[in-house]
Amino acid sequence: MRRKKGVITSAKMTGTVTVTVHRHAFHPIYKKRFRKSKKFLADAKGIDDLIEGDTVVITECRPISKLKKFKVTEVLGRVPRVSDIKEEEGIEEAIHGEKKEETEEGEETKETEDSSKLANEPVSDKSSVSSVSSDSSDSSEK
Template structure:
């Protein structure tokens, strides 16, 4: 007659590493009251777990359950992925048109739709306006020095140290 297994130890945590094949590392956070000072203290443990389907990704909240030793460090296996990370949900989805327009700079011309090329006829590309410089412009009568001799005065000496 076989005995029932009983309740296995279950933990929840966030996946922090998923580079190895069928292995993920989970950070499990535990909170407890400090015995002397009474302040709530957070401690974390990193646990290696077996992920048979390679389903969990970094940032996912997963539930793991204890099992027989799978390797030298793996003593848990993934029971389920509770919550997907926000980054994984956004990957592969086209951006909303409203978000794309909000990201564009105001006053910038909208990109023209791509037209089919015509054979033998080429139109010159429209030039974008030059960006305005933030440097102050010199007065109309002033000349900029062009040679190194114009930049320094050869007759002057550095002030003497006192």
């Protein structure tokens, strides 16, 4: 019986998981080690609560279907579940409360900046601008 250690990459099928097994190979010409990986479908009917990222041991067995020839025999490591992670009380309120205050202040500062820009801009006469440009064009012709 062959045993392989791998990581679950998909647990979307009922009673079946996809396990990726990595191994190292040595290239004969380049004398370098490189990693090869292969995916196996494994039967997981006896073990509940398997998700992507869990490290498992699969063992070869009789063919269960066309592609399933392994069973999950042991769970070596589990990825933290969302239900296991506990958030501290008040974090969500503090985060969202700060964002609301910042946006309100930001809108107020934008309005005051726009009004101050309008107040500080000098009123320009189009006639004075055109007369200046015509004077400069006359001097360039001479």
